[in-house]
Amino acid sequence: MHDGVAAYVLGVLDDSEHEAFERHLEVCEQCQAELVELAEVPDRLDELKQAPSASEDDPPMSMSR
Template sequence: MSPSSRDVHEDVAAYALGVLDEEDHQAFERHLMSCEECQAELRELSEVPGLLDAVRQDRSNSLTGTDDDRASR
């Protein structure tokens, strides 16, 4: 496996989180359509972002601001 193709496979996590920059997002999506390995991995990872949202919501409910806000006060 070439270094560049390994990189593409690793994009699956950033893709699942929705944080790839637009160009990479498009590129990974094209790759995804033909890579069964990435498809399987995407299915596996797809519930993680929803779980991370629990932390995010918990913070916004229980804290008055983000870490940045507090640091600047």
């Protein structure tokens, strides 16, 4: 169950597992500590998702060259 914490933080667990992990999290201090550690990793990955088109008025340079 503990290794679900990464998938939980990323929001990619399937619904039933997501709910099961939420219940597990209530009682597992190890996973609570890992949740805090990993909580901002997805934000770093978001920088990859958004980098090529940060905003509509700011086209990526690789496209305009």
